[in-house]
Amino acid sequence: MTHNIDDHLPEPGIVEEPRPPIDPYPLSAYVSWAGRRNRDPILGVFKTLFPKDGWALELASGSGAHVNYFAPHFPEVTFQPSDYDEKVFETISKTRDSQGNKNVVDPIRVDLTNAETWPHAETRLYDVVFVINLFQVAPLSIAEGISELASKALTPRGFLAIYGPFKVDGHYTTESNQNFDQEILSKQVPEWGLKDIRDIEKIAGKHGLLLKKQIDLPANNFILLFSR
Numbered sequence: 001m002t003h004n005i006d007d008h009l010p011e012p013g014i015v016e017e018p019r020p021p022i023d024p025y026p027l028s029a030y031v032s033w034a035g036r037r038n039r040d041p042i043l044g045v046f047k048t049l050f051p052k053d054g055w056a057l058e059l060a061s062g063s064g065a066h067v068n069y070f071a072p073h074f075p076e077v078t079f080q081p082s083d084y085d086e087k088v089f090e091t092i093s094k095t096r097d098s099q100g101n102k103n104v105v106d107p108i109r110v111d112l113t114n115a116e117t118w119p120h121a122e123t124r125l126y127d128v129v130f131v132i133n134l135f136q137v138a139p140l141s142i143a144e145g146i147s148e149l150a151s152k153a154l155t156p157r158g159f160l161a162i163y164g165p166f167k168v169d170g171h172y173t174t175e176s177n178q179n180f181d182q183e184i185l186s187k188q189v190p191e192w193g194l195k196d197i198r199d200i201e202k203i204a205g206k207h208g209l210l211l212k213k214q215i216d217l218p219a220n221n222f223i224l225l226f227s228r
């Protein structure tokens with residue numbers, strides 16, 4: 001009998017639930033709500049891109065909701081979660097264990113602003129490096145760390161996928177993105193706010209990564225795909 005993992009997972013599509021107040025803390029109700037909304041659209045794109053087997057490194061994993069949701073769909077890919085905040089590691093591992101995700105390894109500490117914490121390319125290269133919903137709560141300079149790390153950690157044919165809401169050429173692509181940006185800017189945290197795809201592209205270019213695709217996803221988000 002063939003076993004179809006999709007039989008055991010919720011139907012794809014955006015989950016419409018009331019939005020909790022904006023709170024970037026990775027274990028907050030808001031981040032959890034956002035993850036339930038975006039996980040299926042991201043998974044749909046990843047299914048068209050991921051290799052059959054290999055290694056995928058997630059940066060800024062937070063609660064690990066995404067790696068643990070994606071892992072059963074790619075049984076021959078090993079997922080490496082990471083974050084700079086070790087307080088989230090227990091949640092990532094507990095979710096992994098409760099879901100029986102044998103292809104999610106223990107989280108590692110990776111601070112995107114500190115190259116000394118990055119995984120060593122001599123130990124392993126990754127087929128995929130991905131990061132979800134970091135830029136709107138981080139300075140644009142985080143793109144330096146992401147790009148430099150990815151340029152060193154990716155296999156020759158590997159790719160970097162960045163998911164989130166962005167501006168394009170200095171403009172908002174929708175009114176709802178503008179409203180969202182104004183809402184987060186009103187919190188007056190200096191690094192918060194939507195970043196521009198062109199600025200990220202310029203920084204990635206310095207590290208030899210080119211923007212190959214810009215994929216529109218629901219709720220005015222994008223997946224940006226970079227490779228050499």
Ligand SMILES: C[S@@+](CC[C@H](N)C(=O)[O-])C[C@H]1O[C@@H](n2cnc3c(N)ncnc32)[C@H](O)[C@@H]1O
Nearest residue numbers: 024026060061062084085110111112113132133
């Ligand atoms: C808004 S949460 C998103 C978490 C997860 N990607 C998600 O979508 O649910 C942002 C995450 O970025 C992490 N983070 C922020 N700055 C970082 C840095 N310099 N290096 C690595 N992780 C960082 C935080 O600890 C947090 O887990």
